[in-house]
Amino acid sequence: MAIRVLVVEDSQLISGALRILLEANGYEVSVAGTAADAVEAGAALPPSVVLLDLTLPDKDGLWVLGELESRGVHPAVKLAMSGYDDDATRERCIAAGCDELLVKPVPVREILRIIAERTT
Amino acid sequence: MSADERLEAEIAEARRIIGELRDRDSLKTQFLSNISHDLRTPLTAIITHAEILRDGLLGEINPRQSESVRTIITGGRQLLDMIAEILLYAKGSSEPLTVNAGTFSFREVVDQISALNESLVAKKQLDLECSVPGELPLVDGDRDKIMHVLMNLLGNALEFTPPGGRVWVNAMLDRGSSPSPMILVEVGDTGRGIAADHHELIFREFAQVDSSASRGHHGIGLGLTIARRFVELHGGRIWVESELGHGSRFFFTLPCALAPE
Numbered sequence: 001m002a003i004r005v006l007v008v009e010d011s012q013l014i015s016g017a018l019r020i021l022l023e024a025n026g027y028e029v030s031v032a033g034t035a036a037d038a039v040e041a042g043a044a045l046p047p048s049v050v051l052l053d054l055t056l057p058d059k060d061g062l063w064v065l066g067e068l069e070s071r072g073v074h075p076a077v078k079l080a081m082s083g084y085d086d087d088a089t090r091e092r093c094i095a096a097g098c099d100e101l102l103v104k105p106v107p108v109r110e111i112l113r114i115i116a117e118r119t120t
Numbered sequence: 121m122s123a124d125e126r127l128e129a130e131i132a133e134a135r136r137i138i139g140e141l142r143d144r145d146s147l148k149t150q151f152l153s154n155i156s157h158d159l160r161t162p163l164t165a166i167i168t169h170a171e172i173l174r175d176g177l178l179g180e181i182n183p184r185q186s187e188s189v190r191t192i193i194t195g196g197r198q199l200l201d202m203i204a205e206i207l208l209y210a211k212g213s214s215e216p217l218t219v220n221a222g223t224f225s226f227r228e229v230v231d232q233i234s235a236l237n238e239s240l241v242a243k244k245q246l247d248l249e250c251s252v253p254g255e256l257p258l259v260d261g262d263r264d265k266i267m268h269v270l271m272n273l274l275g276n277a278l279e280f281t282p283p284g285g286r287v288w289v290n291a292m293l294d295r296g297s298s299p300s301p302m303i304l305v306e307v308g309d310t311g312r313g314i315a316a317d318h319h320e321l322i323f324r325e326f327a328q329v330d331s332s333a334s335r336g337h338h339g340i341g342l343g344l345t346i347a348r349r350f351v352e353l354h355g356g357r358i359w360v361e362s363e364l365g366h367g368s369r370f371f372f373t374l375p376c377a378l379a380p381e
Contacts, residue, residue, distance in 0.1 A: 011161045011162075011164075011165065013161060013162055013164075013165035014161065014164055014165045014168065016165070017165045017168035017169050017172065018168070020169070020172060020177075020178070021168065021172050021177060024172070024177045024178055025177065083160055083164075086264055087220070087263070087264060088220070104160075104164045105163075105164040105165075105167040105168050105171075105200070106168075107171065108168060108171040108172055108175060108177070109171075109175060
């Protein structure tokens with residue numbers, strides 16, 4: 001069965017690119033553009049992997065992780081994405097349970113490698 | 121109207137104009153910041169799509185197509201660097217900068233940055249020498265910001281030194297600096313150099329010496345302005361010694377975590 005990835009990203013241009021990348025590599029992809037939609041989508045179809053943009057229109061992206069946990073959804077891989085690469089943001093993501101902070105635009109090979117490594 | 125009253129009216133008018141200019145300046149900064157954020161998003165998508173094509177994830181592409189796609193990626197990443205620089209500048213103009221205090225090894229920062237520049241050094245067949253003594257005290261400051269400073273100076277040196285040239289980074293403890301010892305860093309190159317009357321100008325925002333010799337990354341003219349802000353924020357100083365045709369040597373000083381003697 002295909003591994004399910006939930007992409008949480010408010011820009012359709014970026015989520016569209018990630019969808020193409022992941023689907024071309026055999027993943028099943030769902031996309032949410034807001035934190036609220038992400039929680040709903042994640043609860044309906046629990047993902048193995050979450051790719052999470054930190055800046056969402058309704059809430060801080062990391063809020064989604066706590067909400068999913070409280071609904072009994074525990075993705076095996078949680079990757080935050082941000083345009084900024086600084087220690088404070090990285091620490092905040094790790095503290096919230098993320099495996100890594102990826103700086104956008106994340107090199108496509110890097111995304112595939114990290115997901116493959118952590119889901120096998 | 122008495123002379124005093126006239127003077128008061130003029131002062132009031134001058135204050136009003138200053139206030140208005142400040143408002144406009146802050147609007148300009150806000151605009152720069154907003155537009156940079158908005159430019160990042162589509163650019164990120166463009167780069168990701170181009171990488172998907174480059175890696176053949178949607179089917180093999182021929183060598184000429186691959187060359188075009190690589191150009192899209194290189195150009196896109198350059199544009200992204202420029203946007204990041206504008207954002208950093210806008211951020212520093214709209215709010216007071218703060219130092220994320222800590223101590224760190226300058227040698228490790230130099231190693232990390234030289235590793236990042238390895239491919240450019242090899243491509244241009246430059247001779248990059250880094251000399252940081254092992255016994256150099258730790259830097260007392262903000263690692264991210266100092267890394268940015270060195271990345272900028274070294275990036276400029278590598279970019280503006282013709283193939284086959286020499287670029288170096290030296291660091292030493294300057295015990296003579298007052299009131300306390302500082303770490304003195306030198307980033308030098310055998311590039312085309314900078315005329316004396318431009319030594320101050322290059323640190324000014326948006327300054328470009330001329331289009332061919334501009335020392336800002338890709339010619340935006342903000343890199344050295346930001347570097348100066350970051351160094352001065354640490355109580356250090358940054359300057360250049362150079363003459364046209366004889367390379368450049370950039371220097372900056374940093375506070376260090378030295379145990380009192």
